[in-house]
Amino acid sequence: MIAAVFGSNILGGNTDKLLMEAIRGAEDAGCTIERINAAHIGVSPCMQTFGCMAEPHCFVDDKAEKYYRILKKCDGVIVATPVMTYGIPGALKSFMDRCQPFYMAKYYRKQPLVTREHAKIRKMLFICIGGMNNEDIFTGPRLTAKAFGEIIDAKYSDELLQNNMDEIKSIENKPDVLKAAYEKGYALGKGISDARDNTA
Numbered sequence: 001m002i003a004a005v006f007g008s009n010i011l012g013g014n015t016d017k018l019l020m021e022a023i024r025g026a027e028d029a030g031c032t033i034e035r036i037n038a039a040h041i042g043v044s045p046c047m048q049t050f051g052c053m054a055e056p057h058c059f060v061d062d063k064a065e066k067y068y069r070i071l072k073k074c075d076g077v078i079v080a081t082p083v084m085t086y087g088i089p090g091a092l093k094s095f096m097d098r099c100q101p102f103y104m105a106k107y108y109r110k111q112p113l114v115t116r117e118h119a120k121i122r123k124m125l126f127i128c129i130g131g132m133n134n135e136d137i138f139t140g141p142r143l144t145a146k147a148f149g150e151i152i153d154a155k156y157s158d159e160l161l162q163n164n165m166d167e168i169k170s171i172e173n174k175p176d177v178l179k180a181a182y183e184k185g186y187a188l189g190k191g192i193s194d195a196r197d198n199t200a
């Protein structure tokens with residue numbers, strides 16, 4: 001199973017279309033998907049209560065545990081997001097911050113929530129688009145995605161970045177990029193399916 005973490009608040013927009021192509025690729029490679037629409041799930045920001053220093057849970061009373069379970073179980077992660085203010089959208093960032101139980105378990109208590117064996121196969125594909133015709137818009141989002149991947153043990157291994165969306169308007173004007181999304185999703189899924197076969 002692959003966790004598809006979606007950062008835009010716009011369903012059916014350009015980021016969504018790229019994510020759906022990556023999902024189609026991963027499914028064609030034999031994987032199932034659990035999608036997390038970070039802007040729509042009502043998970044609140046990290047409140048720094050630090051309960052997760054002692055226990056692998058968050059003491060903020062919302063639905064985050066359900067998503068921790070998905071992130072623990074998955075064999076790979078796709079993060080797809082637009083750039084906002086040279087970073088990632090706030091709801092997605094809050095969702096990532098709420099994965100602090102993974103951080104504390106791994107680095108503080110040295111009892112990772114993902115086994116070493118499972119961590120070996122878990123990889124992240126990062127898809128990111130932005131309006132401006134600058135390359136540096138991806139610096140912040142890429143660093144955040146890499147940190148998130150380290151924390152949840154899904155190593156940042158591939159990316160698809162498209163700037164200049166203000167001019168391109170619709171991602172359908174970029175069939176090569178849609179194709180790349182499919183191919184990268186397929187490659188992620190194939191790697192997982194092969195790893196599963198090797199351990200069966």
Ligand SMILES: Cc1cc2nc3c(=O)[nH]c(=O)nc-3n(C[C@H](O)[C@H](O)[C@H](O)COP(=O)(O)O)c2cc1C
Pocket residue numbers: 008009010013014015016082083084085086087129130131132133137165166
């Ligand atoms: C609040 C906000 C902030 C944005 N900040 C940036 C930015 O700093 N750099 C950039 O290149 N694009 C920025 N954008 C543009 C989006 O990244 C771009 O429109 C993207 O294609 C949106 O994808 P979506 O429609 O799938 O959500 C911003 C958009 C919004 C709404």
